[in-house]
Amino acid sequence: MRSLSLCILLALLVRPAVAFEVEHWPDGAFIGKPERVQWAGPTPLPKPLTLCVLYPHLRDAYWLSVNQGMVEEAKRLGVNLRIHEAGGYGAKAEQRQQLRQCVEEGSDAILLGAVSYDGLAKAIKQVPLPVFGLVNDLAPGLAIAQVGVPWRQMGWRIGHWLAERHPAGSPPVSVALFPGPDSGSGTALVESGFKDAIRGSAIRLVITRRGDNSREIQRTLVQQTLVRHPDLDYLVGGAIAAEVAVNELAQHNASHPQVLSTYFSHGVQRGLLRGKILAANSDQMREQGRLSVAQAVCLLRQPDASEAQCPRVMGPPILTLTAPLREPANTLSDGTFRPIYRVGTNEANP
Template sequence: MQRIIACMLALLAPLPLAADPWALQTHTVPFDYTSPARPLTYTPLDRAASPWTLCISYPHLKDAYWLSVNFGMVEEAQRLGVGFRLVEAGGYPNLDRQIEQITNCVAQGADALVVGTVSFEGLTPTVQALSEQVPVIATVNDIADPGIAAKAAVSWYDMGAITGRFIAERHPKGSAPVRLAWFPGPQGAGWVSFVEAGFRDAIAESAAEIVLTKYGDTGREIQVTLVEETLDSGVAIDYIVGSAPTAEVAVSILRARGLEGQINIVSDYMSHAVFRGIRRGRILAAPTDFPIMQGKLAIEMAVRAIEGTLETRHAGPRIMLVTPDMVGNTDLAETLAPASFIPVFELD
């Protein structure tokens, strides 16, 4: 009875203004990032047909990147008139925890599942089983295709390649060699192998050489340890390159050791602290994949999948590289959540 009353109230409520189209990118073959990309003008729904309930799963909320994804999801869920329950696995090593969380979340009653996975293939059997009950939408981190109704994501190969090309253009083949310490993230995560392949391919014909590689979860404590180990190793380096938490901790560690300006920092994705570092000239560059927009798109796709109107099964924002000379002119409205925003785990 309560659900019927809620549906009646939703129908009686004034309709919101139609949303502006979103400027996105899609691939000619869904889920195939090697297929040609093309611009997409995406017109989102004005309103959900019913107040659906979504299950949402993140790998963690340890950095501001996933906070920005959460902000986008809250905004879009409120605009469409749907609710959600959010669970987070606590880190990339926690595959079993994420499997348990999404299984329980769907069992509690949900109309769709939106998942940012901790593993490319580790969730496949669970996702396939759950997809027989509800549509499953993948967001941000790439995941194996079986059981997936749609993907709201960008190519992490391209994220790595754009980062690598920035360094390759600064140090073309034949110029003085530079030595990189590379921090790709946790092995086995649904994005690390792709960002690493893109980065290594992009610097292959440059004067840049990876002399140390440090894998690890993207929690700040672990990244502090990895950066400290690198600097204590005695291996000379010119760059620290890696995830946003890597770049964030590297700024303070290099300053504390008196190495600021001697070792350059580049991040392969954006966060609030990375943006501040770029603005202050302490981080050279980072690409943004507009995590707020990815969060919005995942919610909108989930509603379409529930209602049977899903046409575009794979889309995401167009990646953009941000450097110090661009920060004043860059529209970051779909990149960084407001500083006052705190995570929302349940939305009615």
């Protein structure tokens, strides 16, 4: 009887694996149509692993939401995290140095939110640790696994939504596109996806403005564009461009151009709620944070696991929304959440 009671107590103390709804690319790249699966993530570790995590930056809602998801899953699984940010998408030298720092810190693996698709190749190959791609895609052969979504689809889905609204033969409309940083690994993919989706429709892309994801730079680009193209029908951009566009239009009491966002933020959520943003994508970035930690634990524990056990290329489904998220916990960080750089032993966060 005592033995049975002990077994029941242990079962209650051990937290079960969670089930993730993911899109899985079994061929090892974000190409083609994925399969939608329920993936049973790993159970908590008996002995902690240490993951070194590198972000491009932590100055916007996107990466802050990734950060909270990673922290949540690390605490669930008993993982130590050491997190560093490069300072922006131009900081290749800083991220190369941080790759070396991960090794010096005695980490078991690196989760890399890369500032460049292939500009870190030499530094990655010199690192004697497994590297996992985080959010931003990496060139083939640089990571043993990847969590993210195809950024080309992020551009295509918004373009397709607009193209269905303005098909060939309907009155022409004009659009300005703000895809993101010129050096950002996803910018060219967003741009090409959007252009492909609107091809053959009544949509005319009149200007494309690229720039760093800072509010000051995006505000300047939006202001300049609105002055040069006062008759725009639509402004399509990343979350920061969409947010500053809404503010600019409000200051001038203007209802045009209408605003769409290729990805999500707390400001985009508010814009959808107030009818100031017409449509937006969510790639469920907080869930990507959870998945990235779970994937690394799964493969570090079972390096030879099957794709069904530990999918190598996966991410949450992309959502295209015309109304605010009812349940934002898989997309957005909590309103009170602040960046966390250390999880586990000797935690020290600013």
